[in-house]
Amino acid sequence: MAQQQSGTIPPGWVGGFAQSNPKFAYPNPDLSSLPLLDNLANIDLLQRQQAVKWPEFSWESVIGDPKSRCFQMFAPYISRIGYTNEGRVYSIICPQQGSCSPSFGCLNIEVTVTGQRGWADETGQEKVAADLTVEGKIWFSPSALQNPFVKFLWGLFADSKLPFPARKADAIRVTLHNSDDPSKSILPGRMGESARFKSPDFARHPGKAWSVANLEVGIGPIVKTGHAIVDDFNELTMELVNLASGNLLSPGNVLTWNVWCEEPALVDRQEWREHAEKWRESIDADHGAPSGPGTDPRYFDGTPFKPIEALVQKEIDKINAWLKEHLLALTQAAKAK
Structure with a gap:
C-alpha cells in the first residue's frame, strides 16, 4: 500500500475512469484495452498532475551482485504524471539528467516516453496504474564550460552531417525493455x-510523500546508426557513461525507480509543453536541474559510490585519441558538405 500524506486535493476532481473497467483494478491492473498513446499528442486534455518530488533510482553497479546496489535520488520534480478530471492518463514526463565539463560540453541523459496509458485516482486507496514504452537517449550539447577545442570539434560534428550525438535528434538510442521479458x-x-x-x-x-509507485526497465544494446565512424564513437561514449555511473545503462542491467509523489495539483499546459526544453537550457548553462540537485549515488549503508578515476580518465583519453585520429576525416566531410 502506498504511503499517504493528508492534504486537500484541488477542486474539479470527478474521478471514475479507474472504475470504468473491472480489469483496471488492483492487485493486477490490466490496461491492455487502452491504446498506447503518443506522449505529447494530448497535452491539451491535461487538467491535473501528480509530481514526483523524490525520484529514487537504484541499480547494481556490478551486475549480478546485490551488495553492489546503488541508490540515487535524481533531481526533484524530474517526473510527473498528467491526467484528466476523470482520471485518464494522457502524458508522463520522465527523467532527464545532465552534467557538464570542459572536456566534452554537456552530456544529457533522458528516458523518453514513446507511449503511455493508464489511470489516476485521487480519492481511492490506489492512486495510479500506468503502462509505458520508453527509449533511452544520450547526447551532447554546448556548455558554458567547454573549452575552445571542444567547441571546434562539436562544430565539426554538426557540419559533417553525420549523425553524431551532438543534438537530441541524433542522440545515442539505448533500447529499454520489460525487465521480466526482453521481448516485451x-x-x-x-x-x-x-x-x-x-x-x-x-x-x-x-x-x-502523498503516494509512492515504482517502475523498472531492462537495459538493452544501443541502436546502430549505420555509419561505422559514428557507431565507434557512440560505443566509446557508452563505455565512459557506464564507467562513471557504475553501469547505470549497461546492457543486462535493470534500472528501478521508486517515485514518491506530492499530492495532486492542477496542470499548466504551457509549462508542461516547455518542461523538457527548460531543463535542457538550464543544464547547458551549467546551472544543473532547475528544481535543484539530487543526491550522489550511495550503497545501502550510505557509503558513496566512487568510480575508479584512473579508469574513467583512461576512457576519456581513448575518446580524445579517437577524436584526434578522425579530425582530418571530419574536417574533410564538413568541407564537402
Missing part, C-alpha cells in the same frame, strides 16, 4: 515500492 517493450508502473530489493531509509519518504 511495455513497462508497468504500479503502486508501492519495488519488491526487487529493500531500500535504505535515506531513499524512502513515508510520512512526507
Whole structure:
C-alpha cells in the first residue's frame, strides 16, 4: 500500500475512469484495452498532475551482485504524471539528467516516453496504474564550460552531417525493455515500492510523500546508426557513461525507480509543453536541474559510490585519441558538405 500524506486535493476532481473497467483494478491492473498513446499528442486534455518530488533510482553497479546496489535520488520534480478530471492518463514526463565539463560540453541523459496509458485516482486507496514504452537517449550539447577545442570539434560534428550525438535528434538510442521479458517493450508502473530489493531509509519518504509507485526497465544494446565512424564513437561514449555511473545503462542491467509523489495539483499546459526544453537550457548553462540537485549515488549503508578515476580518465583519453585520429576525416566531410 502506498504511503499517504493528508492534504486537500484541488477542486474539479470527478474521478471514475479507474472504475470504468473491472480489469483496471488492483492487485493486477490490466490496461491492455487502452491504446498506447503518443506522449505529447494530448497535452491539451491535461487538467491535473501528480509530481514526483523524490525520484529514487537504484541499480547494481556490478551486475549480478546485490551488495553492489546503488541508490540515487535524481533531481526533484524530474517526473510527473498528467491526467484528466476523470482520471485518464494522457502524458508522463520522465527523467532527464545532465552534467557538464570542459572536456566534452554537456552530456544529457533522458528516458523518453514513446507511449503511455493508464489511470489516476485521487480519492481511492490506489492512486495510479500506468503502462509505458520508453527509449533511452544520450547526447551532447554546448556548455558554458567547454573549452575552445571542444567547441571546434562539436562544430565539426554538426557540419559533417553525420549523425553524431551532438543534438537530441541524433542522440545515442539505448533500447529499454520489460525487465521480466526482453521481448516485451511495455513497462508497468504500479503502486508501492519495488519488491526487487529493500531500500535504505535515506531513499524512502513515508510520512512526507502523498503516494509512492515504482517502475523498472531492462537495459538493452544501443541502436546502430549505420555509419561505422559514428557507431565507434557512440560505443566509446557508452563505455565512459557506464564507467562513471557504475553501469547505470549497461546492457543486462535493470534500472528501478521508486517515485514518491506530492499530492495532486492542477496542470499548466504551457509549462508542461516547455518542461523538457527548460531543463535542457538550464543544464547547458551549467546551472544543473532547475528544481535543484539530487543526491550522489550511495550503497545501502550510505557509503558513496566512487568510480575508479584512473579508469574513467583512461576512457576519456581513448575518446580524445579517437577524436584526434578522425579530425582530418571530419574536417574533410564538413568541407564537402
